[in-house]
Amino acid sequence: MQQKQTDLQQEPSGTEFASCPPQEILRRLRRAVPDCPLLSHPEELRPYACDGLTAFRVTPLAVAIPESVAQVQKILRVCHALRLPVIPRGAGTGLSGGALPRRDGLLLSMARFRKILALDPLNRTARVEPGVTTRAISQAAAPHGLFYAPDPSSEVACTIGGNIAENAGGLHCLKYGLTVHNVLSTKIVTSDGELLTLGAEALDSAGFDLLALFVGSEGLLGVAVEATVRLLPRPPSARLIVAAFASVDSAAAAVGRLIGRQFIPAGLEMMDNLAIRAAEKFVHAGYPVDAAALLLCECDGPAEEVDEEIALAEGLLRDAGAYFLRLSCSEEERLLLWKGRKSAFPAAGRMAPDYYCMDGTIPRRAMPEALRRIARLSEEFGLPVANVFHAGDGNLHPLILYDASRPEELTNAERLGARISELCVELGGVITGEHGVGVEKLDPMCIQFRAPELEQFHRIKAAFDPDGILNPGKAIPQLRRCAELGTMHVHGGRLPFPELERF
């Protein structure tokens, strides 16, 4: 993606940060953690200027790359004393700009925390450092017949620390849940350098469920320095059905029929025609390119169970109007059929110089309407949009194709994205299902929530981080921003969708 050369206005965090000359900040940090790499030359800082949301770039004041919990604590104590913003970063694969630096802040890279500390097959847990990749946990667990369930698309690169910050999902979270369902405990360093354990190695813990609050908090409440995750027995069998439909409506109706009947598929994905054609051209998975929509339904578990569920799903899909069905009969075939879906983004990306991946969730019943209206918006803005859904949980990922070298196109793509976010809320859904708010969705947050809820979020933030130094300006917009946006958005004296409750 072409970068939006931005001298991005720093989002006000509601806090005044003390001004201290950069040289003095670096001196204090070096004195506190002499063994910790501390980057401050512009050349060294450049690779950290953005995360997976590459349209936004900011060069940080400095980058610290600690390798021990004690170093993280010392760094935070210095930052706390100086009231210096700290932006934690895992692998930098996030798509909402959660790890976007600030010019006045320290970027805290957790990349050197790469150890799997313990693997306990009897208790079915892994204790890992936050920089361990999601995939690596499953690989380490494999010899014991176990795996770590959440499988975000970037699992080869993304890390468990980032997964916790974003409450990452994946292709199979319909059955196995999100990160919040699969983490038992995490050790965090707070804004003043204190080490706390949230959750327990048991199935619950005493007091408030701070672990659930922490997961998905986008680095605003603390820095995760260790996690204990739950491992599950690897299902011995998995089979996939690909079903093609002549209309989006019938595919969407089929999703409703599949779900809620005796079993939950391990994964249930939907692709629209543009995504199907792009994927097929790219990997030749054998998808019917004339289909208006494709459903991919996977069942996994003990072989007897899988065969029974697949037979049931096949019947339901046929009844729902599927005109083409293909069942995987071997592991090779299953992987090939998945490959089309998994490469849908890069494939669609080849159809245009740049693409912008959106994220939102809607009730399943609203899928046909959502797709119709996204198609209309696509026409209105003159930008093609390919749709890939986690259909089982109503999580849509419209992919906006554009060319950043053409004037106005990036801005147009962003405006189209904002309209899609508004559409999700209007249809009773939410502005982000798994990518997070970061900096990308701050404006849509003003549509999603009313002032009292936003105020409450800021109070929660303050309970953890009274000085507001941790990832300031991300995830929760300032009320002032929403008020200004509100005046921008008022049409004829009305807010957009006044009839809607802004939960």
Add this chain to the structure above:
Amino acid sequence: MSPSESDLTKALVDEVRQAHDSGTRLHLIGADTKPFLGLSVEGRRLSLREHRGIVHYEPAELVLTARAGTPLSEIHHLLAAQGQWLPFEPPSFGSSATLGGTIACGLSGPARPFFGAARDFVLGVRLLDGRGRVLRFGGEMIKNVAGFDVARLVTGAQGTLGALLEISLKVSPKPSASETLTWEEGQKDAVRVLSELAVKPFSLSAACHDGERLFLRLSGTEAGVRAAAKRIGGDRLADPDAFWRSLRERTHPFFSMPGAIWRLSVPPATLPLAPGAGALLIDWGGAQRWWKGSAEPAVVWEWARSMGGHAALLDSGRCQMQPLDPALFALQKRLKAAFDPKGILNPGRLYDER
């Protein structure tokens, strides 16, 4: 409006606002079936029991939204008619238990290790905070990462962060087949056997040891359950529902023995089985243990902590939770103040906050 449905939001808001303004402490209750799950609360009773009714249920969306006072039994019936259920199998401790009380207490039954806890199924709440404001967190979406996950934070907080007015839950199709296997097994070996079974890809949905026998429940498709039962072996239990209900509702004879009882929440394979001698009932595949032994509370708490878990003492109709580490306790108090600045909502229910 039928008696099974009434929206008392306005009256409840007025009550809490007045209490906030006058600094009156409130004792929030549903049907008051679970006073023994926390400490006693001094305050004016504010019942949410009449704030009831199903707000929204669409089986194909796998989501149900209901007001706090809705009887749990009504929800079970409604779901059963659609072949669905609450997979966390919440105990009710009496036929009048409400949804609000169940979620406020964060209660989960025998299926918890396999299907998830109450908080895993909470998608959204409408919360009446200590300022008398109605706040909406989460929603009806399974995937939702907009804003902090307050809906899960307040699950199990026993009303200390706010009164739950409305709750949205993820519901699931109920597995079509289920069977319970049982055989004699020494308690010492039980934890090892349970751990070894849990690593295998059987569709387990409950696993316990009552002191003499192991009980394993399988849930899934007909063929899946049959195949797994054949591989595992053991005797088929004749009335499995009654057995698991007795465990869930704590009506199993183990619970009627006199004296205090400890709940030990530990990693499932933890050995020794308990901090000392005494009768033991093992549930949740080893992760929840009911222990009737005598020991100084401090000793039990230290044991549970060193094992990576925590313990709670149920004695004389009260429940004392594991004391928190001071920094964590301070953080919880700040969070409590963020939701309830005057400390009027169920003060002292979880911990003595003075």
